[in-house]
Amino acid sequence: MRKLGVSIYPEKCSLEENLAYLKQAHKYGFTRVFTCLLSVQGNKEKILKDFKEIIKEANKLGMEVIADVNPEVFSHLGVSYKDLSFFKDLHVFGIRLDLGFSGIEESIMTFNPYDLKIEINMSNGTRYLENIMSYKPNTENLLGCHNFYPHRYSGLSYEHFIKCSKQFKEFNIRTAAFVSSNNGDFGPWPVNEGLCTLEQHRDLPITVQAKHLFATNLIDDVIIANCFPTEEELRSLGNLNPNLLTFEVDLVDNIPEIERKIVLEEFHFNRGDVSEYMIRSTQSRVKYKGHEFIPFNCPPIKKGDILIDTNLYGHYAGELQIALKDMENSGKTNVVGSIIKEELFLLDFVDPWEKFSFAQRD
Numbered sequence: 411m412r413k414l415g416v417s418i419y420p421e422k423c424s425l426e427e428n429l430a431y432l433k434q435a436h437k438y439g440f441t442r443v444f445t446c447l448l449s450v451q452g453n454k455e456k457i458l459k460d461f462k463e464i465i466k467e468a469n470k471l472g473m474e475v476i477a478d479v480n481p482e483v484f485s486h487l488g489v490s491y492k493d494l495s496f497f498k499d500l501h502v503f504g505i506r507l508d509l510g511f512s513g514i515e516e517s518i519m520t521f522n523p524y525d526l527k528i529e530i531n532m533s534n535g536t537r538y539l540e541n542i543m544s545y546k547p548n549t550e551n552l553l554g555c556h557n558f559y560p561h562r563y564s565g566l567s568y569e570h571f572i573k574c575s576k577q578f579k580e581f582n583i584r585t586a587a588f589v590s591s592n593n594g595d596f597g598p599w600p601v602n603e604g605l606c607t608l609e610q611h612r613d614l615p616i617t618v619q620a621k622h623l624f625a626t627n628l629i630d631d632v633i634i635a636n637c638f639p640t641e642e643e644l645r646s647l648g649n650l651n652p653n654l655l656t657f658e659v660d661l662v663d664n665i666p667e668i669e670r671k672i673v674l675e676e677f678h679f680n681r682g683d684v685s686e687y688m689i690r691s692t693q694s695r696v697k698y699k700g701h702e703f704i705p706f707n708c709p710p711i712k713k714g715d716i717l718i719d720t721n722l723y724g725h726y727a728g729e730l731q732i733a734l735k736d737m738e739n740s741g742k743t744n745v746v747g748s749i750i751k752e753e754l755f756l757l758d759f760v761d762p763w764e765k766f767s768f769a770q771r772d
Contacts, residue, residue: 412624412653413440413441413631414440414441414442414633414634414648415440415632416432416435416442416633416639417443417446417588417633417636418443418445418637419445420445420460420461420464422596422598422637423637425464429463429464431637432464432468433467433471434641435473438647439648440473440644440648441472441473441474442476442633443473444476444478444506444555444633445461445464445465445476446478447461447477447478447483458499458500461477461500462501465500474504475502475503476504476529476553476555477502477504477506478598479507480507480508481510491511491518491519492518494526498524498526502526503527504529504551504553505527506529506530506553506555507528507529507531510530510542513544513545516528516530516542516545516547516552517542517545517547518545520548520549520550520551522551525551526551528551528553529586530542530552530553530554530555531555532557532575533566533574534574535570535573535574535577539554539578539581540577543581549582549583554584555585555587556574556575556587556607557588557607558590558597558605559609560599560601560602560603560605561601562604565606565607565608565610565611565612566609567609568608571587572626575626576628579628584631587608587629587631587632588605588607588632588635589606589607589620589623589633589635590604590605590606590634591634591639592613592616592643593638593640593643594634594635594637595636595637596636596637597635597636597637602636605635606635607623608622614752616634616639616646617646617647617650618752618753620632620647620650620652621650621753622756624652624653625655625756632647654765654767655759655764655765655766655767656766656767657753657756657767657768658750658753658768659716659747659749659750659768659771660747660750660771661716661770662745662746662747664707666706668698669703669718669746672694672718673716673718673746673747674770676693676697676730677767678693678768679691679763680763680766681762682763683762684762686734687733687734687735688717688731689732689734689757689760690731691729691731691766692730694728694730695727695728697728698727699727701728703718703721703727703744704720704721705722705742705744707745707746708739708741708743708745709739709745710739711736711738711739711743711745712733712736713733713734713754714732714733714749714754714757715733715747715748716730716731716732716745716746716748716768717730717732717733717743717744717745717746718731718743718746719743720743720744722740722742723742723743731743732757732760747768750771
């Protein structure tokens with residue numbers, strides 16, 4: 411089951427604000443919480459005090475808290491990889507190793523008696539995971555999570571992201587990555603130019619970022635890295651079906667009721683015998699055989715246009731298509747809507763037999 415998560419930075423705002431944020435996120439189905447011990451200064455007692463209330467509330471809501479640490483934090487807190495009781499006493503679900511050890515330590519940590527999850531950094535592209543796997547870890551307690559990047563242009567390239575993510579999926583390790591709220595104005599560090607994993611996501615709507623990560627089929631959990639998103643952003647993410655790519659669309663004003671139903675209510679999947687010009691969803695032409703589809707809007711076709719063939723195309727009448735390229739219109743095909751421009755790149759993820767749906771933009 412894929413999950414959504416939020417990030418909490420207790421030292422950056424009041425306890426009341428953080429608790430309210432957790433409750434709001436829980437309302438919309440978020441079940442993960444990322445928090446960061448890397449940026450926190452202070453003694454062990456202060457850290458315990460600052461974090462326990464947040465973690466207690468998250469646990470009460472059924473949310474899983476993972477705290478970001480590294481060997482320096484271990485040293486500062488007097489924690490050994492052989493004894494993770496400090497984190498057990500914090501009541502976290504697990505710890506994320508922003509920087510790791512040598513491999514054997516991580517392997518040993520996955521056998522901790524508290525069943526704390528050990529989440530490792532996915533973004534470096536080295537053989538780090540392979541090294542850990544060579545020491546026979548308990549993979550039930552091993553997770554992967556990408557970095558986030560507050561500095562513009564410093565985020566991962568898509569090619570590198572895919573390479574790193576595949577390394578983890580080859581071992582069936584659960585994975586996570588970060589998206590950035592367009593409303594959030596802080597994270598754990600002073601720099602704030604968005605806070606995402608993939609650089610190409612930095613200025614995209616948060617729902618588009620999440621759809622993209624899920625569509626790769628390489629990321630299980632998507633976490634908002636910065637604070638605070640709007641309630642609308644939380645609601646929109648909570649309403650996403652992470653297992654079905656749903657395109658946000660604008661429909662033409664004069665679309666007839668049957669054509670509207672075909673777009674928004676029918677079950678769509680791409681044919682197996684794919685075309686380089688269009689995605690074809692053909693079941694509607696079977697269901698609505700005998701209905702008269704008359705031409706009403708037949709302009710030149712642009713990439714991302716949603717098309718429904720008319721009776722002038724004979725037995726193709728009622729078939730829905732999505733244009734993958736600009737094309738001439740024979741006058742036999744209605745353009746009934748279009749995918750919003752921010753999501754056009756997601757058309758690359760509609761493989762043969764891929765299921766998809768549409769939602770009308772508010």
